Amino acid sequence: MTLVLDGVTVAYDGVPALRDASLELPRGEVLAVLGPSGSGKSTLLRAVAGLEPLAAGTVTFDGADLAGVPVHRRGFALMFQDGQLFGHLSVARNVAYPLRLPGRRRARAATRARVAELLELVGLGGYADRLPGTLSGGERQRVALARALACDPRLLLLDEPLSALDRGLRERLAGDVRRILVEAGTTALLVTHDVDEAYAVADRLALVRDAAVVQSGTVAVVDAAPVDERAARQLGYAHVLDGRAVRRGAWRLAPGPDGLEGESAGVVRTGVGPRLRVVVAGTGELEVPLAGAPAPPVGARVRVVPDPEGVAYL
């Protein structure tokens, strides 16, 4: 295990923002810490970075306790939601920033080559002389990522790296980030409130709420077995009924007498095709993909069963 948090507690003015958090992250993997805003997930990231003192517990990296190691000696890199590029420096100088620090300085040509390589990696070759103020949000995040990777961090810390972007860009960039991290073999800790972002980028998942880590493990394990109803909802499951969590739209019309009985409320068109709305007493309204089947008339009694692909067991 590379990064290990053991019983980490952080308090602001005596009020704990993170309680007794324990996590493990093996080398080369990406861990997503998923939680709503104010849940303590950013505090967790800041504690790992060394920006917040620990009230209790330890953070170790490769077996070495990081207590007392200042931020700039940890060899981590930090990337924020809005990039936090240095506005007075060009894109190239932003990316070169860690390469020009004492101790890392190398030949000018080597620095330039490395910067070009990094900009190429994030798909921004030719942007070297632009100023951050002239870039779009997505471009800024790419530069921030290149800058963070420039110092070959032992651990990359990403604080909601894509949340400020619009949906289409976010989905595209999430895939890119995953590719870039895997290519670079970077160990990374990502903090986000967006479950799609977490799934797209991470190998492992930790669920945080009310200042505590409630569940952690590989994405597959956590996704298949949320610990409780709230965890399931955090993971994007829309319905929870008798021990099962079902994703929105993960239903089928049942041919036989199985499943839930409800009443057809007509067809809605959605971004992923037409859906039949079915009102089930006690559960609410479900969306059922029609998959080419004829729509039952409004008011008709229908039976639905969950699609096994969209079901998890608590």
Place this chain on the structure above:
Amino acid sequence: MAGPGRVVAPRWPALAALAALPLAVLLVFFVLPVGAMLLRGLAPDGHLDLGAALEVLGRDRTRRVLWFTLWSAGLGTLLALLLGLPAAYALHRLAFPGAALLRALVLVPFVLPTVVVGAAFRALLGEGGWLAFLGWDGTPAAIVAALVFFNVAVVVRVVGGAWASLDRRAEEAAAALGASPARVLATVTLPALRTAITSAAVVVFLFCSTAFGVVLTLGGLRHATVETEIYLLTRAFDLPAAACLALVQVVTVVLLLLLVGRLRPAEETVDRAPVAPRGVRRGDLPALGATLLVAAGLVVPMAALVVASLQVRGTWTLGNFRALQQPDVSTALVVPVTEALRNSLQVAVDATWMALLLGVLVSLVVTRRARGRGERVVRRVLDGFFMLPLGVSAVVLGFGLLVTVARPPLALRDEPLLVPLVQALVALPLVVRTLVPVLAGIDDRQRQAAASLGASPARTLLVVDLPVVWRPLLAAGGFAFAVSLGEFGATSFLSRPDHPTLPVVIGRLLGSPGQVGEQSNAGMAMAAAVVLAVCVTVVMLLVERLRVPSLGEV
């Protein structure tokens, strides 16, 4: 409705209506007198005579004066920055017990009357003072020390305001990338504060190079700056020389103000979310040390002043204060001090409402988002124009008024509102600079939202602008009041002899080193300075209670 402009339709008439009054006032009571003063010197017989002016510049004494002004102001600026920057950091980024008190304390000298500071440094450095052994009394060192005393406050306010709202995460990102704290400071923090630091430096240099009361009380005739030299020359009726120096000063000031204007970004786009101060860490100790040094530097002269005011020949007494009530004790004292104080307060009340009225109009003119290029240019030119009183010598203004508005056909000399009006002009830049950042910070979409819901322009002002602006407005009023209470340069020319304000009384007492029996004029000056300082401090503490985030960039 196209574009992000304001919703009110006719724009030019509205702009003209808002700008008319301040423009008229500034033209009659500022441009006219200053222009007349310059003209009188440069073209004494009606036609331009540059030879006389050039001759003045060639004089040995003039060169000495210019050189002294330059280096004393430069050194003062440098020291104010060196002390002010760490203090700005400690007072606006750190949370520690007493921080609020220190912030208020550092603010006080900003509006402390120059004559009070002059008196305080005399008390500290002069005969029998705590630091008399330094031998600084009457030397340039005393003048520079007093300039720094004043202007550390400017640095702390201007830079501290910017620092307080600087997003900490850029620094954190740099630290995480491996930059040491010193490196983060040099490569991230200071560049981000560059605009604020440069504006502060320019403004401090401006204040230092046009300082009047301090230099006059501490330097006397020996160490004159351009400002005091103009004063002495007008007193000696060498008008060409005075006008020539005034011209040099005006040109320098305009150039510096243009520089500040260029530094300010065209449209404020910086995110100004205040960042919560954090606890003190080990690395902050040098900054805290510098802050304590600043605090000591501010407290010690004032303490020396109080002590000196309470002593007559080494014994504790209230004699100095009692003597202030008896005009017959000293020839320098025309009226009892209570009457001078009443004059001062009366003038300050009038000056305050005038400064607020003009300041609000100017701020509205300057902050409304311009729609076209032409309009933007006009608004920026007006902005610069209304800042002129910031740097143009109060002495030039005072003397100019004396030879223009105070004479027929206007003959306003005995008009009781003349002195307040002039003081309002002196305070105007401060008022505008307090209001503009706040008004500019209001998202114009709020006004659009209000208008789209059916609010009239007046109603929009009431529901959108007023709730945000009323505190800064009160604070600006406080600043104007304090500035007026302490104004000395222009007032010393214009106040009627039988109707002096408190600073004028102090100036007179300090300027005439006499002794009547046990009672020295200097001792009475200290006592009067204490009275004035108490008044101003009370006003400033009230202002600080309003917690206006910052004075904005001057």
